[in-house]
Amino acid sequence: MNKHICTRWAFDLTSWSPTLPQLAQAVASIQAEERTRLMKFHFIDDFLSSLIGRLLMRKYVSTCSGLPPHQVQFGRDVRGKPYWVQEEGNQQRPPLSFNVSHQGDLVLLAGICGDSAELDFGIGADVMKIEYSGGKSLSEFFRLMRNKFSPHEWSYIGRPQHNERAQVKAFMRHWCLKEAYVKELGVGITVDLQKISFSVDTTHSLAEEVSPLTGTTLRCQDQPMDNWHFEEHLLKEDYCAAIAFRNCLPLEHARFQLLPIEQLLVESDQSKSEDVVAYCQKALLKPYKKVS
Numbered sequence: 001m002n003k004h005i006c007t008r009w010a011f012d013l014t015s016w017s018p019t020l021p022q023l024a025q026a027v028a029s030i031q032a033e034e035r036t037r038l039m040k041f042h043f044i045d046d047f048l049s050s051l052i053g054r055l056l057m058r059k060y061v062s063t064c065s066g067l068p069p070h071q072v073q074f075g076r077d078v079r080g081k082p083y084w085v086q087e088e089g090n091q092q093r094p095p096l097s098f099n100v101s102h103q104g105d106l107v108l109l110a111g112i113c114g115d116s117a118e119l120d121f122g123i124g125a126d127v128m129k130i131e132y133s134g135g136k137s138l139s140e141f142f143r144l145m146r147n148k149f150s151p152h153e154w155s156y157i158g159r160p161q162h163n164e165r166a167q168v169k170a171f172m173r174h175w176c177l178k179e180a181y182v183k184e185l186g187v188g189i190t191v192d193l194q195k196i197s198f199s200v201d202t203t204h205s206l207a208e209e210v211s212p213l214t215g216t217t218l219r220c221q222d223q224p225m226d227n228w229h230f231e232e233h234l235l236k237e238d239y240c241a242a243i244a245f246r247n248c249l250p251l252e253h254a255r256f257q258l259l260p261i262e263q264l265l266v267e268s269d270q271s272k273s274e275d276v277v278a279y280c281q282k283a284l285l286k287p288y289k290k291v292s
Contacts, residue, residue: 004121006250007060007098007111008243009237009259010143011052015103016261018048019268021271023280026261028270029069030054035279044286049107053100057082062079064096064113079186093165097122104129106235108256110243121248124184127241128172138164142171149174150197172240174198175205176278177216177230180244195221198230206234212243 018026027035034054041047054074061084062069073085084096098111110125121209134141146154157170177198182191201215229249233241233256241256270276 002114003249003251004112004114006123006223006243006245006252006254007063007109007113008233008254008256009056009060009109010256011056011259011261011264012105012236013045013052013107014046016048018261018284018285020277020280022265023283024271024276025265025268026051027053027283028081028268028273028276029058029266031074034074039279039283042286042287044283045289047283047286049102052264053102053109056100056259057098059264060098060109060111061096064094064111064229065274070268074260077186095121097184099123099180101179101183101241104128104239106239108241112245112248112250114248119203122184122246123248124180124182124244125177125241125244126179126183127235127239128176128179130169130172130238131241132168132171138168142167145171148178148193150194152197152199156200158172169240170207173200173242175230176240176242177218177232177244180230180242181228183217184244184246195288197222200232206232206240211235211255212253229247266278 030051035248037277038047038050041050057074058069061067063070065072065235074082074110075085084233087095094113095115096111096113098109100107100109102108108125108127110123114121114123127255132138142158149157152176157167159170162170177200178196181196197219199217201213204210204213206213211234212231214229214231216232218225218228218230227247229245231253233239235256239288
């Protein structure tokens with residue numbers, strides 16, 4: 001299995017309180033249909049998370065392809081998954097796969113770029129905050145969710161020696177891996193998750209000094225899935241992330257690179273247009289989610 005160049009970018013939303021000119025610069029970089037989709041969000045938090053995700057995708061494809069960011073165009077497949085729309089005759093040059101995930105303060109992009117000889121590879125990524133904030137007790141939540149995990153997985157998640165925090169962390173690690181896997185498949189959480197069984201590295205606790213962990217293996221329908229490889233990351237102490245690699249391996253295992261907003265913004269004359277400015281003024285009126 002050949003190795004590929006892997007990109008891991010993260011953005012911390014707490015680092016950015018957008019001014020109107022900055023937001024206009026960001027919005028001017030994305031397509032009209034993307035703007036329409038973003039404006040449907042009720043909260044500014046979700047608006048900004050999705051906007052940053054679009055900017056990360058555009059920067060990634062521009063970096064890999066050499067195209068100026070304004071020439072990068074995206075479409076959505078039948079499952080709603082974004083993909084790079086290429087001009088006729090330039091299909092899969094370079095071949096690449098990317099995936100964006102966001103939760104809470106973090107927005108992530110994981111991307112992998114190969115050579116023209118290999119097209120059948122892909123990547124999925126997910127990020128989860130290591131906390132339980134549901135209305136039910138944790139034991140009741142676990143009872144309801146147990147059928148989403150294999151007996152092998154639950155033997156680790158529900159270890160008696162785990163305190164509540166450790167159980168939540170083990171749960172989120174496994175859920176994150178499952179999400180990354182099914183996101184690459186493009187099927188969403190509609191498959192029988194109990195038949196997707198992960199074995200995580202139990203010799204190390206997922207901690208910043210050992211992130212990423214790379215010893216995770218997968219069995220589906222009790223069959224080893226040797227063409228899949230995984231990374232588990234810890235970010236900001238209370239966020240775990242997972243990357244699923246299908247038919248590919250990264251050249252090296254590395255941490256996520258935290259990008260500042262300045263690396264995502266692109267100069268554009270459109271940022272001063274009346275339509276873009278009015279759009280951003282409306283967006284900035286959206287409320288923030290209340291933090292309990």
